[in-house]
Amino acid sequence: MKKEMEKAIVIFSGGQDSTTCLIQAIQQYGIQNVAAVSFNYGQRHKIELEKAAWIAKDLGVEQIVLDTTLMNMITHNALMDDHEQIEKKADQNYPNTFVDGRNALFILLSAIYAKSHGIRHIITGVCETDFSGYPDCRDIFIKSMNVTLNLAMDYSFQLHTPLMYLTKAQTWALADKLDCLDYIKENTHTCYEGVEGGCGHCPSCRLRNKGYEEYLAGRGAQIR
Numbered sequence: 005m006k007k008e009m010e011k012a013i014v015i016f017s018g019g020q021d022s023t024t025c026l027i028q029a030i031q032q033y034g035i036q037n038v039a040a041v042s043f044n045y046g047q048r049h050k051i052e053l054e055k056a057a058w059i060a061k062d063l064g065v066e067q068i069v070l071d072t073t074l075m076n077m078i079t080h081n082a083l084m085d086d087h088e089q090i091e092k093k094a095d096q097n098y099p100n101t102f103v104d105g106r107n108a109l110f111i112l113l114s115a116i117y118a119k120s121h122g123i124r125h126i127i128t129g130v131c132e133t134d135f136s137g138y139p140d141c142r143d144i145f146i147k148s149m150n151v152t153l154n155l156a157m158d159y160s161f162q163l164h165t166p167l168m169y170l171t172k173a174q175t176w177a178l179a180d181k182l183d184c185l186d187y188i189k190e191n192t193h194t195c196y197e198g199v200e201g202g203c204g205h206c207p208s209c210r211l212r213n214k215g216y217e218e219y220l221a222g223r224g225a226q227i228r
Contacts, residue, residue: 012125012164013118015110016040016067018056019194020212021129021167024175027184028166029127030063039066039123041114045106046076049198059191070113079105107140108149115153115161124162131167131175143168172215173222180219189216 012033014026029038042056053069060067107130114126130141139145143165150163167175179188196206203209 010125011037011039011121011123012127013039013041013114013121013123015114015126015128016042016056016060018042018052018054018059018192019129020179020188020192021131021175021194022056023059023188023192024179024182024184025127025129025166026059026063026065027182027187028178030065031182033125035064039068039121041068041070041110041117043070043072043110043113045072049193049195051193051198051200055191055193062191068117070117072109072113075106075109105140107138107145111149111163112153115157115159118161119157119159124160125164126161127164127166129167130165131170133169133171133174171218172211173218176216176219177223180223 010033012029014022014029016022016026026038026040040056040060042053042060044053047053057067057069107128111126111128118124118126128146130146132142146163146165146168150161153159153161153163167178170178176185176188179185193200193202194208194212195202196208197203202212204213
């Protein structure tokens, strides 16, 4: 059942997770009540922005693209430096693809936009089940951010993380339930190397492909 008169904004990268969240939001709130916000933060894989723009247009959703390339001035990581090899070093808790403050900034800017447009629901596809250990993907961070935003702007925001406790296989299952499994598989981009269709070797591709194979295997077992 659609949530009448309520609006939502989805933090949208054009990847598997955020596209699943966007389609779910459209079904929950109604397409006229959903907007997508994307960020140009100087990422090495510009195809991400191209995919996000194409999907938003194809689904008929308003897309807002914000320029946050100032991040290049204050932080450094493999996702923003195409000369750096994507890896997890022995002395690190997570890969060098972690972008300090990215999710905090994206949520903050989305909230500012949301308040100015009478939107209370902010949806993000972060997940702490199948992820690379990024601290800003944890439920405790999202909850703390929700409290901070409400206090900072004296506004009742609700941050939603529909994928928080799902494995990648379960996220594919959700896409199937939403009747968009093939759409997600064929049109979204998650590859850290920026390869059309995925390189198949980077951490993001491996996680995505492993989850898809596990879901298909499980679905096949259920059919039998």
